Amino acid sequence: MEWSQFLSETMWGSLEMLKKLALIIFPLLISIEVADDSGILDKFSQLFDPILRKFKLSSEASLPLIVAQIFGLTYGAGVMLRSVEDDKLSQSDLKIMAVFLVICHAVIEDTLLFMAIGGNGLIMLGTRLVLAVVLTFVYSKVFIAEEELDYDKLAETDCC
């Protein structure tokens, strides 16, 4: 084993990764706070309420789901963790979101990368989205018991 090559590749790779993470995490979370303050996010999230409801999700689920599509699972999970700490997401929310997110995240970047080397974007993206929606819907119907739902949180989506 080439120890010197291993060490240098791992070290530079790590630094590169830490830089990439910082360049996404800081602007992202600061933008989210600013957008949150201005009320834009709430309005945008509300658009998804009727859909989220069909998947037994509370309205707070939309932001992490959107972030995970744009920036990837790690970032979506970061936003999810913050929402849990702020007590905005229930345990059943987490379970349902996890099923959707492990299958469907960072779809924009992934699809573009595979298209760049010659793949068919419509088939790749379409297959992934359809499978994620179907599997999440089945999971929410079959595995999430009614009594598990946090009605206080779901009630917030009932307003209009």
Next chain:
Amino acid sequence: MQEAIKRGTKKAWQTYLTLIKIILPVYIGVKFLKYTGVINYLADFFSPAMKLVGLPGEAVLALLTGYLLNIYGALGVMASLELGVREITILGTMLGLAHSLVIEAAVIKKIKGKLIPLISLRVITSILAGVVLNLIL
């Protein structure tokens, strides 16, 4: 506005630290596996099964690199293999559904997801999608 930026920076820093603690050890561990050749050995072992998803034997390298390391690694392998549109589309769909399983397992654990069911779901969905695309494309 200034308050929001301050709050955002603080949250970002805390989140960043949490993510580093997960991602850095896993990253180094996977690099080590790569250097010791364990990943290559696995690639040889699974080669015959690739026919089911309509891919040449050597494409198992891309699939395993994607599953175990990440999509970037898989892209490098795929580009060097000079695959056709059909093969890239099948591989791209399979890898989109399941990739970076080691690193993302740490993320799943962090959000308190159940590891084995969720990873199995991804891999099974990925393989079935490959089989179905092989039949219809």
